[in-house]
Amino acid sequence: MAEQKPKTTKTGGTSSQSFLEFEEVKDDVIVTKMGGLRAVLAVSSTNFILKSQDEQNAIISRYQGFLNTLEHPIQIVMQSRHLDIKSYLEKVESRLMQQKNELLRMQTEEYIIYVSKLLEYGNIMNKTFYVVVPYNVAEVKSGFTQRLKDLALPARQIAASKERFMADLAHLTERTMRIESELLSLGLRVMRLKTAELVELLFNSYNAASGQKSHLDFSELEIG
Numbered sequence: 001m002a003e004q005k006p007k008t009t010k011t012g013g014t015s016s017q018s019f020l021e022f023e024e025v026k027d028d029v030i031v032t033k034m035g036g037l038r039a040v041l042a043v044s045s046t047n048f049i050l051k052s053q054d055e056q057n058a059i060i061s062r063y064q065g066f067l068n069t070l071e072h073p074i075q076i077v078m079q080s081r082h083l084d085i086k087s088y089l090e091k092v093e094s095r096l097m098q099q100k101n102e103l104l105r106m107q108t109e110e111y112i113i114y115v116s117k118l119l120e121y122g123n124i125m126n127k128t129f130y131v132v133v134p135y136n137v138a139e140v141k142s143g144f145t146q147r148l149k150d151l152a153l154p155a156r157q158i159a160a161s162k163e164r165f166m167a168d169l170a171h172l173t174e175r176t177m178r179i180e181s182e183l184l185s186l187g188l189r190v191m192r193l194k195t196a197e198l199v200e201l202l203f204n205s206y207n208a209a210s211g212q213k214s215h216l217d218f219s220e221l222e223i224g
Helices: 053-069 086-098 102-121 144-152 154-185 195-206
Strands: 003-006 022-026 029-032 037-043 075-082 125-135 190-192 221-223
Touching (some): 022 195, 029 195, 037 154, 037 195, 053 154, 075 195, 086 102, 125 154, 154 190
Antiparallel strands (some): 003 221, 037 190, 075 125
16 A cells, blocks of 8 residues: 655754654554554534434434443544635636526625625634544563564564554454444444545644635645
8 A cells, every 4th residue: 555754854963753642544444663553534513503402412322322321431622724715715706707697697796795804803613522532552572582583574573563563453443444334323424534634634723823724735745
């Protein structure tokens, strides 16, 4: 499988990648520096305020049941980004020019004015929610003799490392599918992020100070 890593900038002999909390992204998972694996699920939201009291109580009860079924920790992440809708308004305006129905033209013009006014009063924010599913590898302490064997036979060590990764990946996949099923039962839409989507999520997370939703140029990535 292809691995994707951002290009690094070296300053004083130290790569900027050494300050990141993850080692690499591959096979639809984030690999931490300690060898742990992380899968990420993009999860839809629900407008809780607009629900009736009975519906709200039902949602709370189902969510509580979901938490009680957890056998391991999860991380719930919310990202809030400024939503740039200029290109969207430009498309609406282009359709307005092609609209021949006078009533629809008036309604479209009013809609454009309304959205433009909203932009004058403040930024339109887009909130996205993610559930991070972890799988941490138990650290195995090897004796001095075993470490000498590993140094003498690096090929065996590499093969064992790959075998461990595939086994850990299988455990994480099973765990992630279980979480995904529970979230779907809550009436939420769930999608597991692929490798490229994980890279973009990390890129945007580490560039959150810009306040804008960034789009990663994958031509800047080294793919091996």
